[in-house]
Amino acid sequence: MTKSKDSEFLKIRKLFPVTDRKKGITYLNSASTGPLCRPVKDALYNYYEMTQYLEKSAIDHLAFASLDNIRKQGALLLGAHSDEIGFGFSTTYGLNIAAFGLPLKSGDEVLLSDIEFPANVYPWLALNERGIRVKFVKSVNRRFNLENLRKAIGKRSKVLSLSFVQFFNGFKNDLPEIGRICREHDIYFIVDGIQGCGNEPLKMNDANIDIFASGAQKWLLSPLGTGIFYIRRELQDKLRFPFASWLSVDWKLNFTDLFHYDLPFFDAARRFEMGTYPYAHVFALEKALELINSLGVRHIQRHNCALLDELIYYLNSERQFRITSSLEEKHRSSILAFTCDNAREIHKEVVRNKIIASFREGSIRVSPHLFNNQSDIRRLIRVLQGKK
Ligand SMILES: Cc1ncc(COP(=O)(O)O)c(C=O)c1O
Structure with a gap:
């Protein structure tokens, strides 16, 4: 250094x-929760100060500018394009976009590691009622094992969802190699990124990642209830909407004339965000991402x-x-x-x-x-x- x-x-x-x-x-203990620094805490406080006096529409402008910056900062962090980044509330949020958005059908199979944090298990198990099965890949010595992954891949395997870094022992998975295997077998590659996001460099394309989800409450040093997700550009139009938000269309910040039900969804990952935004958290996440990116x-x-x-x-x-x-x-x-x-x-x-x-x-x-x-x-x- x-x-x-x-x-x-x-x-x-x-x-x-x-x-x-x-x-x-x-x-x-940042693998549990990251502590807040003064600029992040000030961003929260400033927002609450501001709401006492400022016109709501003025705050809308500030918050939407911060959201744009969050997508830019997220893109910088993940080696992606800002159109591929969205504001999420947690890791769970991004993983649910994947589980309920990917075009899967009855009989398809989702591969998971048998030592995943539960946030990356329950959304996939919930697909059982649509006839989509979860298959656990056996770990060896409490590490994800590539041999066992290769053995587990079958004709119906459509998704692998895996942690970047294992939460309990810090084992960093070789995402570029695993992404290559997924690409070879035409398998969607989903990553629970929370334990590596902000402490391990990673570029989405280098690892063929389709969707990456990370809460920001640990290594990104942002409050609970903040997070980011990445959705590969070409995948966005193939995803089903797990939910649809009125803020997934472009109001151009004019919220005075709202009886338009025919507006097109944003042509970007932000269409999978959920409005109304928690502005205090938006300002805080922006500051936290700036801090991480300023150091690199x-x-x-x-x-x-x-x-x-x-x-x-x-x-x-x-x-x-x-x-x-x-x-x-x-x-x-x-x-x-x-x-x-x-x-x-x-x-x-x-x-x-x-x-x-x-x-x-x-x-x-x-x-x-x-x-x-x-x-x-x-x-x-x-x-x-x-x-x-
Ligand atoms: C690997 C991993 N995924 C997810 C989570 C948490 O998920 P969420 O951000 O949805 O609460 C944790 C820890 O809390 C974790 O260690």
């Missing part, structure tokens, strides 16, 4: 009240991995601990999980010391982000060593 990047990270750390030493908290995801990835390197070095030097994440360059991520005989107790001790990390599937999960620094990791190591 260059010196100037280091100082940018330092500057950004100061924007996050959670890093204030007086509070005594060490937050290493590649720099964030390097920063987070460098922090985890120090923890890995310590864990490997202690026989008591076993790292349950992959350390292979192409499969590691900003999430590191490790365990030991008394992992639950150790986790409780960590939390008692105001170090916030999660316990998932038998392992302690640590997930540092752009506002963390080496002293945060060293604090964790001290507690693991039994020191305070």
Whole structure:
């Protein structure tokens, strides 16, 4: 990392009240929920201030400009075109566009990993009543396995929906390779992106992704209830409408003359958005995306991995601990999980010391982000060593 990047990270750390030493908290849990920084919190507050005095139509103009910027910032983040990006409320929202929008019929099969977060399972299971079956691909050593994927693909396989990064052990799937396999077999490739979006660089076309869904409440550092989705340009016209919104057509911000029921839907992913928009959250998400893009995801990835390197070095030097994440360059991520005989107790001790990390599937999960620094990791190591 260059010196100037280091100082940018330092500057950004100061924007996050959670890093204030007086509070005594060490937050290493962005895989659960990202903390808000001041510019994002201010965007929420400014909106509530504004609504007390401003004409609604003036706010409409501001919010729709922010929505345009969100689509631009989302496109920058995902190597896509802004016409392919929409504002969603969560990962679930984008995954439901995929599950209920893709042209599937009775007898078709959806492939899922058997270690997915449930957000990427229930929407697909709900297709059962239309005769669409889910087939789980067996993982090996709690990692998605390409051999088993190849074996699972059959004539009726029409969709694969998979996490970018596994939530519990941080295993980063090789999306370009998996996307190639999907393309070869004419299978739609859907990605639950939330655990990699904002910490791992990815370009939609490089991985042949058809639909990508991500909540913004974790690594994008935006409030709960915000998210983005990507829908590949050529797929948009083939999708059925899982729902239709009055704001999926162009009113040109003139909401005074509304008895027009024949307006064409936007020729862009935004037609799958749902109005009326939660403006406070729109302003907040815009600020959060700007922050991530100002640093650049590649720099964030390097920063987070460098922090985890120090923890890995310590864990490997202690026989008591076993790292349950992959350390292979192409499969590691900003999430590191490790365990030991008394992992639950150790986790409780960590939390008692105001170090916030999660316990998932038998392992302690640590997930540092752009506002963390080496002293945060060293604090964790001290507690693991039994020191305070
Ligand atoms: C992989 C993964 N997908 C989805 C979610 C959450 O989905 P949503 O944003 O719809 O609440 C989480 C965590 O909360 C997750 O780890």
